[in-house]
Amino acid sequence: MKKMITGVVMAAAFLTACNGNKATHDASGTFEVDEVIVSSELTGKLLSFDITEGDSIPKGKVIGTIDAENLSLQxxxxxxxxxxxxxxxxxxxxxxxxxxxxxxxxxxxxxxxxxxxxxxxxxxxxxxxxxxxxxxxxxxxxxxxxxxxxxxxxxxxxxxxxxxxxxxxxxxxxxxxxxxxQLEDQLKRAAVANPVGGTVITKYAEAGEMTSVGKALYKIADLSTMTLRAYITGSQLSQVKLNQPVKVLIDNGANAYREYPGVITWIADKAEFTPKTIQTKEERANLVYAVKIKVKNDGFIKIGMYGEVKL
Structure with a gap:
């Protein structure tokens, strides 16, 4: 629901700017990323949990250990x-x-x-x-x-x-x-191995705490490539296609932009909503479609940051 409201606001702002003939971009949206929540696969005490938020961790690295002495005895x-x-x-x-x-x-x-x-x-x-x-x-x-x-x-x-x-x-x-x-397989799960390479976004547990199967330990995401979820009008839909290169802009100071190359990787197959803030009959007929654009991140792009697109 929050994403839908955000999309409505962004699309309305974009269409209103078009109506005033002041638009410097064709679409706009916010950056997002695929997040992975790593959970415990065993019940027991966290003997070690050596990560902090912001750490960059490679795939497969063991970053924690859960007490499995009982399983070893069994x-x-x-x-x-x-x-x-x-x-x-x-x-x-x-x-x-x-x-x-x-x-x-x-x-x-x-x-x-x-x-x-x-x-x-x-x-x-x-x-x-x-x-x-x-x-x-x-x-x-x-x-x-x-x-x-x-x-x-x-x-x-x-x-x-x-x-x-x-x-x-x-x-x-x-x-x-x-x-x-079976016990050997469970003992292997006592070692908390990082499933995907990326950056730790949120840490939910600390060493010494009790954990259980399915309990979230931390959230990680690959920030090297970001996804800009932007919105285009129905009239622009015929101008875009999958794998199409576009220009993505982010703010770089008060009146400057930082430009990145991007690629359209997904186009919605139906309109998500019709903005209610549009007053004219012609603009009320415009449907808004979501697109996803992959952008290589040099470290300046952040999750939730506003971005603009030039087709």
Whole structure:
């Protein structure tokens, strides 16, 4: 509402000056800038906050720290829980080794029996052994082979059971690892990093104060380029276009002006208002349109300063 009233006053003054044939410019307005309010991303005490209004700060610079000791302790606790899970897992090696040793003994028995079978077969060819001896030997070999099969199955079952048990325990670690990642992300937010390069306009907090998520800490803006929000009449609308170069004037003493090159970057697509101070029928028909003009700032242009435009 305040911007609209200001626009009405400026546009009325501009049109009145035109009516008196004393205008030295085609449009006028005030300078503004895109401001960024930097807020806290964490709740806690501001351990440090080393900025003052007017400071020029580059993008990414850490200018403050929020106490995050509680988060650090939470992270340590979760990491300890992850380590404790490893202690709960079963060690497969002793149980399986016992069965594997048993299997090794059985394999040795089988090898001996196979050699004895070979010897009996040779004796049988020479009629020095009986068929019953060979049958008995085959029966013993069959028993040992079955025992080996059972032992191998026991090894497989043991590995499966322990593996399932361990996977169940270790699966609890995945959510804990995600929790650690969340806490690490929050700990990074304890450092207040400047999001955009610019000049500190307003400081809202001091070191030692408590802050919370979303609480404003300071306001910053890039003052190297200013935006002049000016107003033109409907009859002038056909004379302007985007990226059109124009001349921007600001006061430089009582009767002098400082001149800057500017570029039109935005044109309103509809009239904002019709000034009520215009009395003649012709001037009441004039609609006022807002335009934005980017101007490089050499330090003399200030936010809210009055500016004039020559098309």
């Amino acid at each position: 992270k340590d606790q979760v990491q300890a829980s992850i380590e404790a899970l490893k202690e709960k897992t079963a060690d497969l090696t002793p149980q399986v080794k016992l069965l594997q040793d048993q299997l090794t003994v059985q394999q040795s028995q089988l090898d001996n029996l196979l050699r004895e079978k070979k010897r009996i077969e040779n004796l049988l060819k020479q009629d020095a052994a009986t068929g019953k001896q060979l049958d008995d030997m085959n029966a013993q070999i069959d028993v040992v082979q079955k025992q080996m099969t059972v032992t191998q199955q026991q090894i497989n079952v043991q590995r499966s059971n322990v593996g399932t048990q361990n996977r169940s325990i270790l699966s609890e670690g995945k959510p804990l690892e995600k929790r650690v990642a």
